[in-house]
Amino acid sequence: MASADAAVAESKVTGTGIGVPPAASAEETPKVELFANRIKVYPRMVAGYWRQVKWAVVATLLGLYYIAPWIRWDRGANAPDQALLVDIAGRRAYFFGLEIWPQEVYYLTGLLIIGAIGLFLVTAWAGRVWCGFTCPQTVWTDLFMWVERQIEGDRNARIRLDKAPFSFDKAKKKVLKHGAWLLIALATGGAWIMYFYDAPTLVREFFTGELSSAVYSFIFLFTATTYVLAGWAREQVCIYMCPWPRFQGAMFDEDSLIVTYEEWRGEPRGGARKGQSFEGRGDCVDCGMCWQVCPTGVDIRKGQQMACIGCGLCIDACNGIMQRFGRPPELITYDSINNQIARSRGGKTRIRLIRPRTIAYMVVLAAVAGIMTFSLSTRARLEVNVIPDRQPLFVKLSDGAIRNGYTFKILNMRREPKSYMLATDGLAGAEISVLGHHNEPGPYVELAVGPDEIGTFKLFVRAPAESLTGKLTNFDFYLIDQGTRESIRYTAVFNAPPHREERAAAAGAGS
């Protein structure tokens, strides 16, 4: 324990890497702890190109997240007017003009496949841009760090504050920081629920206490996760919780763009004064800025590593230092391994976007997107579900005819009232009656279903014994929309007692 503590204390000073002793003790075999203590990361503020990109992405994504549920979309009366809504109680999902019924939830599979393959493709091209720029964990952590900096100051001030004994000023800053974090977390958790609940109503009812306890507990849940993950857990989510960093390496190849250190011109590193000659030594002045600005606290000079989320902030930090020393920029750079090898040899560099791997991803992506678009544009807006009665399977009527009962459901997925004609096909002389609608049996019946509704009908089909072919007879329900002539066939089974011959055959086989 004592040696581990020392290692932790030492690495706190130099801050190189995650639970790994610093480079100073490189000659010793580094002791790897199974359960490493967390070394708190105090990322330093940095300015530069990638920081600008990150701010832009953070602003765009947060803006989308908070504004999207407020977009209105007119769907007529009796339908929610929120553009993006998963209406759990109403069993519908709305995406602008698209309305998804629970029966169509498999479209979600297509969406998830597109998301996954898209992620693979982007990773093969440009490394961990998802992790470094767009992942919610990164976006909210960035926001929380910005708030922290406004209240407690930059890296050194924060380290001093944490080491300082308890004081009124320290307490004030901590309370202020956690209060601000909790407010943001509440806004985040609340906005998440807006995708499942009418947004203006949610805000009003949140303050009037009218929401159900389930909604309040979900808001609390997402508030708590935001606060804990973005405020406390931070890089530990990426290193220990998230599965993606563990296997995203499989999408990389030597042409993928990654954040990398140009070791061939950086080494041998060493401290430097302004204006000194860099003859016979590397460009790296070992200032440590690269790991001080890192949100996960890694030292990029150790090469590509799992904890590096590829955000590019160390590039900004190093460029600032290189400029001060008058050395060429991009000592830490966003480049591919192939290009690095080429550069170190003075060869030509190139960016290869078209590679077998990316072609494969693009083909799958195009195929899935094509299938999705096709099936969405041609999807049926009329469906039927038929549940045959099981008790009794059939009823013998006084004139010798057989009757079967069915629960017949018509899914009218259009937002207009519909009138349908239902008939049977394949049962000669069959007649239909509908409980409470058409009590007199007839060859066909008319059924009305309201807009965007499921009409449920208790249906009886009676068929003369002559038209049946034994215990099971297949026949079709044929339903036609009287307005659009859209039609649908459903093959059902008609149960009957076995014929005399069948009974005799069964008895003969049994004896």
Place this chain on the structure above:
Amino acid sequence: MAGKEVDALTGIETTGHEWDGIQELNTPLPKWWLYVFYVTIVWAIAYSIAFPSWPWLSGYWGGLVGYTTRGQFNERMADLEASRAGWYDRLGAASLQQINDDPELLQIATVGGKVIFGNNCAPCHGTGGTGRPGGFPALVDDDWLWGGSVDEIYKTIQHGIRNDTDTDARISQMPAFGADAMLTSAQIAAVADHVLALSGQGADNAEGATLFAENCASCHGELGKGEPSLGAPNLTDQIWLYGSTRQAIINQITKPKMGVMPSWAHRLSDVEIKQVATYVHSLGGGQ
């Protein structure tokens, strides 16, 4: 014990016992465990005061909050009835015909009626009203002994059939033509052949037809079509409560079996009977 003994190596107190030179450390319980234990003791005492707990010689301590499982049951039942009150009032106010004409009331009545049917009627009539062998008629078909309109079904359920408890019960009796020596066995056989012929099973005979007209037509009708007001079954159709074989028909004429059904008016409320009647009528055979 005489003073505390402390283990020199760990600095922890021992139990003071020694076995073959081995002493056991008196490791204290974890603090959290101990406090949770104390809390459970306090909880148990408070609980036994608040809720029914200690037995007396006769009776028991009832608890300060006055909780009983029966009381809770009654409360829940009252809640249930309150939640149904709106529907019950509407079903009570509506006539059977109105219930059957209103899809919403029909839905409520059949759903409730199904449950009441399962609890009260299914033992004899079968789940789903499919009937049972031995004279318990199927309620799903279109053959009705006492009438298949929803009003007739309601009346049958309300008063029952051939019971001693309800003066309004449906009553009829078929004579035991054979047992009481009203017809000879040869005559009975002739009538049975005629009855079979009525539903198209075999050849007719003049003697049987004459005997039928003299003895049976008063209840079953000249054509054997039956008479619901007397509970006389239709003999021309394909549905036979006591069997359609020649022997079964001879048995029935000789010493008839006749079904009995209790009156439900004193066990089910009027709304409940309305629901069951509507449910039975909705099974497919209702007229």
